[in-house]
Amino acid sequence: MKNYLVLAPKYLSGHKNRTRLTIFSVIMAVALVVGVFSMLDALVKFEKAQVLKSEGNYHILIRNPNKTEIDTIKSRIDVENSGTLKDLGEGKIDDEVCALGFMDENFAGNLNIVLVEGNAPINDHEIMLEKWYLDQLALNRGDTINITLSNGITNDYVISGVIDDWGATKAASIPFVFVSPGTSEGLTAVTSQYFVLFKEGVNIQNAEKEIAAILNIPEDRIGYNEGLLALMLQTKNNRVLTFYLIGAVLFGLVLVTGIVMIYNTFNISVMDRVRQFGLLRCIGASKKQIRRMVRRESLIISLLAIPLGVLAGMLITFVCSGILKIYNPHLFGDISIFNFSAIGIGAGVLTGFLTVFIASMLPAQKAAKVSPVNAVSGSAEIKISIRQKRGFLTRVFPVEIAMGVNSAMNKKRTLILMTSSIAISIILFLGFSVLVNPAFMGMKTDKPYTEDLTLTSDQAMSPELLKKLSQLEGTEILGNPTEHVIDLQLRDKNDEQTVSEVGGMIDETITLHDKRQMNAEANNAFMTMAVFIYGFVAVIAVISMLNMINTMNTSVMSRANIWQCCGPWGCQTNSLIKWF
């Protein structure tokens, strides 16, 4: 033994059960926070990847910009990259309709126009085409193709580059033809959009306002990549902010529960050792040294518990991502299972140290306040002033209830602790289900008026059809059907016969959309979220329960001697129970 602080680990290993309980609660708190934040982080990353894929990597766009606007914005210091996408109308390849367009080469990648072969058209006789179309026509790079442009001029063009398929154009079977800058100048653009990507750390809302003000661009000419901006927390009023808010609320809850729980354990451990601290003061320990000893204990607990908590949290994240992926392949099919979230781990480590530090502060103070007289007198109570005698209580209530009230009142701190523990549990149950309710977040889709089948048509649907549909058994027409859209709800979701009957009633001008699969998936997503959130509430509830048991236990233990006195006086078990 080289230092008096060795006493801290010796005490901890001497009281294994208590140490384990404390470590366990810290691990739970850390694991929860790591889990919550890692999941949030993973979800945000995943959403961001989805947005970049579907919307493109840009922040704002200017519709139909002029040259001055483009030049001004391009030369701004806070602009990372920018480029123009022009829709140059329809052209024809061998009498087949094709879409003509132009994209600035440097920004093409940001809009998921990925060059797989060759290079972008530079000369006026060069063009760029989609892979699927070239495959369809069995053409290769370097081949020539005859195209009629939107201004009616027909010419032979050399395929200079091949780009990856665009889902939208492929599905519509209309190939997209990218022309050279020179050719695009000669054509009138139907629409043109100027995309802007700002540098990292730029306040996009301010920058956008500034641009609009300087160039006098009306609001309706400015578009936003809402999804991406939301994920960057650069907009107000969106779902991601709600996500982060939930994260913050959970973080706070875990922190509070953790602190109360760990505070309790520390408090008990200090109260048990009043005499020992008195002794230490007698043999020359200063208040500072006593405080340091208690804090050293908390440090050891943190160091043991935090790594385990982080590991547990990562495991939770792993399992959660797995569950999401398996049960919700439609929504979360592309989510990565192994996540290493610096934010999550950081938040977890922070929680660990913070809870333990805050929770041990007061008990350490209390331990330091123990008078050395405690060692001599052998009393295990920190001397507290005896307040006014509550004599009237015994007159108003039966004696055992009065004693219960009395003992609760006498130990003011215990009372506060116990009440706050119970209060926290109640707040958790009530507040949580309102605050973090998936339905409240607008995730639940299964409203009573969700349609299962939708009939749409470009041409007017006849009133007879509507009549026939309304007479059909097993379905119901929702809302106000129009000539173009009729929504139907099935009484039995698995009623295939009715679906085929509806199918039989319509001709080829009407399309039948079966939405049951999609609704089921949305409900599935809701269920997954609900399971997570209520699972979390359950864990928090377990922590608070443990906490309450712990508190009651201490309170009982500390008064066991009083009851021993009561026994011979004829105190019955049921009167003891009333004591509470």
Place this chain on the structure above:
Amino acid sequence: MNILSTIDLCKTYGKADTKVIALNKVSISVSKGEFVSVIGPSGSGKSTLLNMVGALDQPTSGTVRIDGRDIHTMKEEELSVFRRRNIGFIFQSFNLIPELNVEENIVLPILLDYQQPDKHYINELLGILGLTERKHHLPSQLSGGQQQRVAIGRALATKPALILADEPTGNLDSKNSQDVMNLLKLSVDQYNQTVMMITHNHSYASFADRVFEVKDGMVRELGEDRR
């Protein structure tokens, strides 16, 4: 040379009608290398005197000087340092740290002073106390007598100016009590320690060089008239 002196030491508890005078103008002095004992019935103020002398409690009035310093004018932090260097305590209920073994319990006061223990001296102490074989045992593995010997070792470890013993034989049988008394006497003779011991037992009180009797807060030296 006086190692301990009290001048007009008073201690009262409570106020007005509930006022209790625990010590009333106590003036005593103890020289270096003396073994004094304090006797008196329960509630006479013995423990209060010990608390005052050990700087565990503040007197209502009067001063206590140890090694020439007025201990009740010191600040809390300063007092802690003073206590760890100059006062050794021995309690009736041994008060060892249950998680530390014999040797660790003995060197703890030295470690609290951020010093490294003198191995030679500690081994010598363990030899005198007859605990060499048991130095790695925990207090729970020792008999009462052995535990009290560890406590004596702990009090002697820092070579304090004054050792205060509060009924050190109170929880021991006569054989072990005899051992403890012999050790206290030995520490006075061999290390020139000053010991102040509270006891109920008049026969152990007579081990001391001088005996004080406390009665209703007043302290009187027995046999003083004979001197």
